[in-house]
Amino acid sequence: MSAQVVLFDGxxxxxxxxxxxxxAAGGDEAGDGLHIEFVSAEGPRRVVSGTRGMALEATASLDPDLPGFVVVPGASGPIDGDPDNGVDTIPVLLNRFSTSAAAPLLARALANPEVTVATVCGxxxxxxxxxxxxxxxxxTHALGMDLLDAxxxxxxxxxxxxxGDLVSSGSVTSGLDLGLHLLQRRYGSHVAHAVEELFAHERRGTAWLSPNAEREHA
Incomplete structure (x- = not known):
């Protein structure tokens, strides 16, 4: 079982x-040996975020054939600005990612019945x-809901x-709740609750399940 968190510029x-x-904490709690790593479509590399140059290291290439979770974060940066003047706004960063080498890999992941694709914010x-x-x-983030609908x-x-095989979450801190929901799906509520206690974080709201997802989880 693996979890791949996809990094991209911004x-x-x-x-x-x-x-x-x-x-990672849930895999440890369950004793499952969950293998989790940061990946990118381009392979191992230093990937710079959209927040003041903070960077993380992708240690492998995104593999859409690997069973488990593929987690796609959103972007960080200004909301407004003129892209023609070189301003990398969040919409610009997301659009650039959507047309990058990651897109066909993520399409394959979504088509793989052994993969659950999960997204945070944008x-x-x-x-x-x-x-x-x-x-x-x-x-998605509250500011992007109309565009998502469009x-x-x-x-x-x-x-x-x-x-079902697509699980999404809203604004930035919802990544915690997303992870806990995935843990509950995979290992059960006792593991998710143990990680909640470890992180001193209680999930907010009720996860919305589509009819297909409700049948799968029944």
Whole structure:
């Protein structure tokens, strides 16, 4: 079982680190040997986030054939600005990611029945911009919900939205809740609760499950 957290230039650090730490703690608690790492579409490299030059190291290439979780963060940067003047706004960063080498790999991951793709904040919007989520249920940052809906996605106002092999979460701190929801799906509530206690964090709201997801989890 693996968990791949996808890094791209301009990613939001907390979107990536929060689910990474939650899933790592859950794997330890379950004794499952969950293998989790930061990856990129381009392979091992230093990836600079959109927050003051903070960088993380991708240690492997994104592998859409590897069973487990693929976690896609959103971007960090200014909301407004003129891209023609070199301002890398969040929409610019997400659009750039959506047209990068990651897009076909993420399409393959979504088509793989052994993979659950999970997104934090603008991660779902990047997938939607790539045309990968049409007809699916998802959530993104509150400022991007209208755009998500305009791409043909059924935008759901919830902290975490579970659409079966696609699980999305809203704004930045929801990455914690996303990770806990994935732990509960994989290992059960006792593991998710143990990690909640370890992190002194209680999940907010009720995860919204699509009818297909409810049947899968019944």
């Amino acid at each position: 990613f939001d650090p907390l979107d990536a680190i929060a689910p990474f730490e939650v899933l 991660g779902s919007l990047a997938l939607a911009m790539a045309g990968l989520l049409e007809g699916r249920h998802a959530v 791409t043909g996605v059924h935008a759901v106002h919830a902290r975490v939205v579970d659409d």
